[in-house]
Amino acid sequence: ASTIWSNSDCDGDGFSNGDEVASSTNPYIDDTVYAVADFLPKLSELQLFKGNLADLATNPTTHEYSLVTPLYSDYAYKFRTISLPEGGQMIYNGEGLLEFPDSTVISKTFYYLNDERNPSLGKKLIETRLLIKTNGAWQMGNYLWDEEQTEAVLSNDAPVVTVDWIDMDGNSRSVDYKVPFSINCTQCHNVNDTSIPIGPKARNLNRMVEGKNQLQLFIEKGLLVDAPELSQIEMLPDWSDNAFTLEERTRAYMDVNCAHCHQPGGLHSSSVPNRPDLRFETSFNESHIFEFREDIRNRVETSPAFGPSMPLTGITQLHTEGVQLIHDYIDSL
Numbered sequence: 613a614s615t616i617w618s619n620s621d622c623d624g625d626g627f628s629n630g631d632e633v634a635s636s637t638n639p640y641i642d643d644t645v646y647a648v649a650d651f652l653p654k655l656s657e658l659q660l661f662k663g664n665l666a667d668l669a670t671n672p673t674t675h676e677y678s679l680v681t682p683l684y685s686d687y688a689y690k691f692r693t694i695s696l697p698e699g700g701q702m703i704y705n706g707e708g709l710l711e712f713p714d715s716t717v718i719s720k721t722f723y724y725l726n727d728e729r730n731p732s733l734g735k736k737l738i739e740t741r742l743l744i745k746t747n748g749a750w751q752m753g754n755y756l757w758d759e760e761q762t763e764a765v766l767s768n769d770a771p772v773v774t775v776d777w778i779d780m781d782g783n784s785r786s787v788d789y790k791v792p793f794s795i796n797c798t799q800c801h802n803v804n805d806t807s808i809p810i811g812p813k814a815r816n817l818n819r820m821v822e823g824k825n826q827l828q829l830f831i832e833k834g835l836l837v838d839a840p841e842l843s844q845i846e847m848l849p850d851w852s853d854n855a856f857t858l859e860e861r862t863r864a865y866m867d868v869n870c871a872h873c874h875q876p877g878g879l880h881s882s883s884v885p886n887r888p889d890l891r892f893e894t895s896f897n898e899s900h901i902f903e904f905r906e907d908i909r910n911r912v913e914t915s916p917a918f919g920p921s922m923p924l925t926g927i928t929q930l931h932t933e934g935v936q937l938i939h940d941y942i943d944s945l
Contacts, residue, residue: 626834627672635672645671647695649715649744651753655764658742660695660719666737666761668721673698675835677826679811680819681851681864684931686787687779688738691721694812696835704839707815707846707893709808718743718809724787727778736775739791740764743809750807752797768794788928796925810872814839815892818847848892851937859896862941865934867892870922905942912938 618630622639629639637643648658656665660674670676674695697715705711721740727733737757743750755764770793776786817826830836849856851865871890873879888900911922912935
């Protein structure tokens with residue numbers, strides 16, 4: 613009987629009684645909290661999170677997600693969420709970007725662990741970037757966390773935040789993390805003069821999370837529709853997993869870190885004919901990687917302190933491991 617009750621939904625809000633008890637909500641009253649799809653002054657007002665804001669504990673209608681191969685951002689960690697409106701669902705649209713309904717809120721919070729060997733020693737929250745879909749168009753905004761780590765405030769500022777931490781090898785590290793101006797968001801997020809999300813593509817979401825496929829979890833929760841069998845959905849290779857070939861790993865890394873600009877309609881697509889097209893789905897011959905191999909090598913090893921680096925925005929330190937990966941790949945061609 614207890615199992616039947618746990619699996620039931622007494623208040624008809626789409627969440628089982630058992631899940632509601634686990635998340636400390638009332639299974640007999642529809643007290644569902646939906647994200648506010650508006651750039652309010654304080655992050656807490658958007659209702660993405662519950663309790664102590666710095667804990668990043670999501671409300672039931674805000675869903676954490678992770679990527680197979682993530683964007684590099686000065687070794688920062690990221691906490692990513694998707695919040696859908698009441699009755700809203702994501703629609704599968706091939707292995708690329710999912711389709712999202714109006715009033716979707718996508719968040720990405722950037723932080724550093726004080727000691728990567730022991731996450732319980734706390735973290736330093738820097739910024740939470742938001743994409744909100746309104747009337748079919750994506751709007752972007754940025755919330756900066758205060759020194760007390762109790763609130764993040766909507767801001768157009770671009771401060772430099774010095775962060776010290778200890779890495780997995782016990783080394784003391786430091787970064788002068790540069791928050792980008794909001795206007796810089798369009799450099800990466802605009803394709804054909806239209807703002808779009810970058811990360812939540814089906815192939816980059818196609819990974820295991822806590823023992824279950826992440827796309828399957830979305831399907832079972834009723835969050836994702838029109839998807840084929842998982843076996844028919846390509847998985848983006850994990851750039852750090854040596855089980856994949858050098859080419860697979862590098863093309864995946866380039867897809868996430870470079871292709872938002874280096875594709876038709878991107879920031880660096882039209883100034884010269886036959887520019888590199890670094891999207892994962894582009895064939896090697898059509899990518900022009902071979903013709904531009906030395907340019908690619910030189911650009912990725914350019915320090916942000918000495919000139920335009922790749923990626924163009926969001927880094928102050930070279931990604932040593934990523935640069936080595938690309939060097940090894942270029943050398944293999």
